[in-house]
Amino acid sequence: MSLAEFLSGLNSVFGIALPMVLFSVLSAVIVILLFAMPLGGMCTYFERKVAADFQERIGPNRVGPIGLFQFFADGIKMILKEDTITKNADRFIFNFAPSLVLAGSLGAFALVPFGKYVIGADLDIGIFYAMALGSLVSLGILLGAWSSDNKWSLLGGMRAAAQIVSYEIPLGIAVLSVITVSGTLSMQGIVSTQAWPVANAVDGGHFWNVFHNPFLMINFLIYFIAALAECNRTPFDLPEAESELVSGFNTEFSGMRFGLYALGEFADVILFACIATAIFLGGWHLPFINFDTLDLGLRVGDTDLTPLFQTILMASVFLAKVAVLVFVVMWIRWTLPRLRVDQLMDLCWKYMIPIGFVNLLGCAVWVWVFKGKSMIQVAGQLLGVY
Amino acid sequence: MLQQFGNALAFVILAAILPIAILTIAKFLRPSYPHAGKLMTYECGEVPKGSAYVMFNNRFYLVAICFLVFDVEVALLFPVMMLFRDSVNSGEGLVVFLLAFGFLFVLLAGLVYEWVKGDIDWVRDFMDRRKALLSEGQYKARLAQKGHS
């Protein structure tokens, strides 16, 4: 049987074209293995360099030019280290907990819109599904901490679960306010409503959601702070408090297991930065430029390379915004001290939730009064530009 | 739509298999010399005393319940707020607004009640009479006990 016969036989077995299945798997492999994981690894190196900058020292500079291959060296070291599992630890859950954490963080990369047609899965419930996967992370941390048979791990894990779970509410409220303004849950839909406003276009863009109305600006801050707490980053890194709980919930994890948790944390940071860019900072939109109609006049022989270059430009703009947000996350880590656990819970339940709800109310009132127009569109109308 | 779900599922499955694959590959590469000292639980160098399973304060459970209720609320508000912009443009904005925020205010009233009664404090304040739910005699007795007058 030749390869073509075999493939067409498979087509009839599954009733779905094999190329579609291959596309699913391939897009998953490319985004996760070639984007999320290497970027997560490079972030460990960037973090050390940024930390060094803030502390006026040099940081890693031995392995490779300016220390760029440090994360390869760290990865190889972690794979080659011995993996000790304590005698009383629960082996099955100990092995299975990192899968939950990574399934939650890396699985949601399917929804990140890198360009107009470049998205892993354009679901109609896009942003809601991303929130759903984020809730698997708390489960993974709690189970991993419990199975370690260590008091410090269990305490760190319970605190981590309580913290992650509490801060999902302000995160949800901030996303709700974006939905109020955008009218759709799909990620590509939200990004496409953030184009630069065009005169006399009813459903054109209203530019970036963060500049839509002042209430959304404050809710962007709420989203950012809640995302910091979700990823266990300082000032919310009590669960892995290096000076208090030994190492919190990852005390008993050594070698590559610890590497997987660290990778999961950075992947979470990058994921929240990507989602924040997509829903608040306009995804791949820049002021005054409409990438769809940008004709660069690039032709190679007969093929028109313009869509390819448009996509590359869109993806670059998106990734630049993500890089800025990740840098701000690292900046905050090396600037602010850690919150105490009761301050952390107070901040969530007594400050961020009421403020989030009040701003949601404000957004709804704004949409009602101005029929969904942003500050920029209203100003343009007043000035007579539209 | 199922095609998109299939893509999302491919991502989740790949992400779940990845740690298992990495750890399995690593198992063949790393050394393994188990030794009694390494197999003990780590407790800053001391020999661990007692079981690792301590009894926790019930405030963790309260936080989880509170979270559950507000999570259901946020999840139920999602479809309603999605319609809000369209309904404003078609003239029914006030109705949707009142329904959604009526739903929200009921639960916000619950949050305010918990706040006032001190249930969402991480460390319950026992000296505040209103929060500690004490009677007049109990409060005076407690004040005397603590040395105030």
Add this chain to the structure above:
Amino acid sequence: MQLVDFFTLLFMLMGVVSAVLVAFHPNVLYAAVALVFSLLSVAGLYGVLGADFLAAVQLIIYVGGIIVVILFAIMMSENIYRARFRDAAGKFVIPTAVAALLIAGFLKLFHDAKLETRAGLNAIPTTEQMGRALVGPYALVFQYVAIVLLAGLIGAVVVARPHHGNPESEAEKK
């Protein structure tokens, strides 16, 4: 058989196996982990049947909320790790008969109902319809749900307050 049928069967199998583990596993924490898989498979079934919003709601509320509550409850119970849950010895004749009757009843019901398992192939997005239902015919039910949630919230905090005999109030009295 189409790919969607394959995934439907896979999720069904995952659901049944994990439900059996939840019911019969002697270690309570393993039963909770099996419950995670059971709820994940229900979410998967919602997905292949085309109820996209419901699948995400299942993940957020059940897997993200209720399992965390259950795990906290398990981890805070004293000595629960030493408990081994076994069914009462010898008492399996009547339960098996009742279960067999139930299964037969369900099989007849499903056979007569002629349920559509390939509904996902022609599915349309459901979130907007649910929103219209919640502000349309079910608006009053929507407000009732708020009151039910409020009752649950207040009930939980009232029960957990330090009463006489509760460890927190005992500790403070010392």
